[in-house]
Amino acid sequence: MPSSEPTLCLVTGATGYIGGRLVPELLAAGHRVRVMTRNPDRIRDHPWAGQVEVARADATDAAQVAAACAGVDVVYYLIHALGAGPEFEETDRRTARVMADAARTAGVGRLVYLGALRPQDEELSPHLRSRTEVADILLASGVPTAVLRAAMVLGSGSASFEMLRYLTERLPVMVTPRWVHSRIQPIAVRDVLRYLVGSAGLPAEVNRCFDVGGPDVMNYAEMMQRYAEVAALPRRRILPVPLFSPSLSSHWVGLITPVPAGIARPLVESLRNTVVCGEHDIAEHVPDPPEGLLGFDEAVELAVQRVRDSAVATRWASASVPGAPSDPLPTDPDWAGGSLYVDDRTRSTSADPAAVWRVVEGIGGERGWYSFPLAWRVRGLLDRAVGGVGLRRGRRDPDRLYAGDALDFWRVEELERGRLLRLRAEMRVPGLAWLEFHVEHDSADGGQGTTTLRQRATFAPHGLAGHAYWWTVAAFHGIVFGGMIKGIAGAAERRG
Template structure:
């Protein structure tokens, strides 16, 4: 089947791998349909006008059936990395429904990216769930290829960011014993090459295939080699046996931007060797003529992307489970409760374009234009309670698009040159938004800033009234400094 005749459905297109797979499929000549729970989260992707978008939840039979209609190859790139209550059951239900609907729709092929784990050993809940999802899809009756990868090296991937920050920030460290586990990392470009090639494999090709790069290293060796590529000195690493996965995840959460809730499944996957059993995948998808990308080259390429601010997707691209998905409420009695608002307005002689540049640069390295210590403290509190904290940063230092993570916020809406709306993803007893607007006025511009909070129960009420006295300091200074920076 020729690529131009093949329609590929990509689930998880807002995530790290899915967001990179879509343009690769388009470049290869495939027709692409993206399945997402919210069309708005894909609206600002540079390839959005070249794909079809269908809103559906993988656990919804009717919606999934609609999304799969007329599809030749479906990519299942859904997994609850941040977990939550009963995430294994949720993963199982979604995969089972997707498999059933794919079979009934007559799909020609399913492709799933799973995790590389040893056989015959007790696995973490996340690794166990990923393996189970692969088995569900393989048993669907649809020709299925499961690609199993360990650490994925690429700018913005969670595994790479954890490696990067641990190595760069700690010239000497006491570490858990998993730093001596053997891992076979693979570059994201090689992962994408395998995924694209799997789209039109012959119907008799099915099964699970391990994929990995040419190097087998311990995590300790990866840190030392990363340091060499990054121009850093050798790292002093002392493993100790007393750091449990829980303690390790909090340690990683403290040192890196990766929240402990996400760090834990990454760490648990490193408690066993993650090395390819064989290279059988080469029999159906041959290696490229130049070979698979070695570790040092993959790291160098990723670092160049970071330096050039050319990171296409990041680990934070996907939404946080449990984050609110409803649109911004505009009715003060929304949902039968209160909607508290802190409104600030300032006139500036700066042009609307200059004010917008300040608005769009908010967060990340720029910060929040007021009381950095207060924002950092709020981020630390959030991380202490299992939240994402303030250090997710931004995908790009200059531009934003819908769905981007900005520290512990996410871009819910953006009207270029006019309005930016951020939805809070920190731990809160309620729902919160921050909306920044600029309107042209004679002789300058009017900057308008709204912080909104919809409390949940008594805890939400107490939270709002306890922090309200500080709004003048934090939000007032934000409005003053942002408009001053535009002048």
């Protein structure tokens, strides 16, 4: 590899879960990065998009993959056809061979592949069988290859972790198949990324598999109980049923969780296998951090704290760049990151933005909430009846709000005067709730233009009670939230 300039790394699967998080880690380590994607538009929303080269290539097209590999020192092969249907094994086989040939011809110095732990003396599931075959193809390519074999990756957005999250949060009582007792050694996404980045500097003679896992070995039932404990949920009741086949299990998971069936099915089938590390040789080349590898509880805490800390990003206001690999990314699938119910409404008005903002900032207290006053009073009384604050706090100032102010049973969490107001609920609800208002002005027509008011109610449920609560009150959202945005716009127009 060249020593006079930074290593050029090609990351395939850059729009996927691991790839999207690996790119900024490589950049932070001083590497140059090229990403390979069939559709460059999908790179656009990543915060690192302007710092990388982009190679348009289909992983099955030999010529395009060869062009993407030209001049590259290290290739990160993160392509898996999981979710592509029953033919995913053949697709994985074909794309791995294309990459092996292209990397060898281009003189790539190293291949790095994130595969799966291989159980000993057990029949492999199709998913694990395909991961093992891909590893063998790359190891036989003639290019020095490092295969990192991992079990469940713990982090928001990981399909296997999201399955665990949804099953635990939504089912206080679970009838489960035998695979809940299979032993698993999960690993935090932070530690996986650390091993991947470190693999770029492996000696040229290293051509082998490395088992990577966290410090905890447990079965799936134990993981669900420990997840519940970290997420402050009641202890789950788990009732194993020996005749519950993997096929039936995958349909059951499809009913309970939003993880697509094409992804859930092969993952569920893999849960029958024991996936525990047989060695920790990777530490000879990439030493463990001084504080040690993240344990299961710490990794889960990181994965769930983004919502717990109320850092709920929106598409149209205060969206933030994740601060840790365990955080969700804007490009993660819709089903990643846990349940989040949203009521999103938009209304255009002829009132000027200042008039709309005055109404927004003056909401609550004596002025009320501009819709169905009786419903708000009843909700306040119910909250007080269960020990909440109700509507009795009102407002500190009738016209001005400041971050941290109490506002009836809300708290001002964020305020950008003239533009954004975000309220966090302090009423008693089985979850976390926010109400956000955003004022925009559009003068593209060259005249006075129009003002757009966006209103967004967000609810992160806590356990089954949270889901039940949302769907119980959902029938009133049209009246309460629909009336609110209409009432605010109308009040602004009258004042104007």
